[in-house]
Amino acid sequence: MIDGKTRTCGLIGNPVEHTMSPIIHNTLAGTCGHNLVYVPFPVENGSLEDAIKGAYALNILGLNVTVPYKSEVIRSLIEVDGLAAKIGAVNTLVRTEGGFKGYNTDMSGLHRAMISEGIRIEGEEIVLLGAGGAARAVAYLCGEQKAKKVYLLNRTLDKAERIAKEVNGAFAKDVIVPMLLADYPKLPCGKYLAIQGTSVGLFPHDEEAIIEDAAFYQKIHTGFDLIYKPFTTKFMKLVTQAGGKAYNGLKMLLYQGIDAYELWNQVEISEEEAAHVYHALKTAMGL
């Protein structure tokens, strides 16, 4: 029940109407018995700084940040956590003395989702598809988690080259190898973890995959699509048809939320509680 002691968390972005984050956090508050509510706050262009100041003044405990504010929000923060600072993108704000501190739980959440599925980054040879905001953050995660090699494939080569330069510079190691997407047949022989970070195949374009050629999927032992709608993407189908294991991005969504919730409330969410929230997310998606 909402009373005089209820704490508020929320999401700022534009638009925010389709977010599933309230399901994650309000379910967690229920199972943990925390007096906390989580609500979406649409923030108009040009109002971000006012929104952050207002949220702090209103004693808001924590915020998630989504498109288009993940980079712009940084100048309104008093501190930014290591990996988030390297990436230059923040999706979680934690109330501290004097202001909000920024974190990137999209990446810690992806890493935790991978661990929960038994997928390793350390020492792996990885094919990363895409060079937009999402793929760029994954490239940093791969650098931080000591991937052996990351072939970064993108339709527009110079975007892949820019990310490779940045990430290789940040970790002082030539870990990212930029390539043109169409050059995928030139990938060295081997078996790869493939991470699908483009928007290709996203609902309602369920019948599209970034690469259709079955020969490519022969080189993939595991495919992780950051997309979770549809629940089984065409990319995932092609991975499994070639004998690999395939995962969607719903657990990444789950664990980015759980990581944020843990930071706000200084608790540890158990795997059993995580499974309960995952079930709530699937139910909300009609699955």
Ligand code: ATR
């Ligand atoms: P996000 O922030 O979600 O990563 P984005 O920054 O718009 O979104 O990036 C979208 C990614 O999907 C890019 O890598 C984009 O390739 P380009 O950099 O060449 O634009 C990729 N993408 C989108 N539509 C594509 C298509 N039809 N074919 C190949 N790549 C596509």
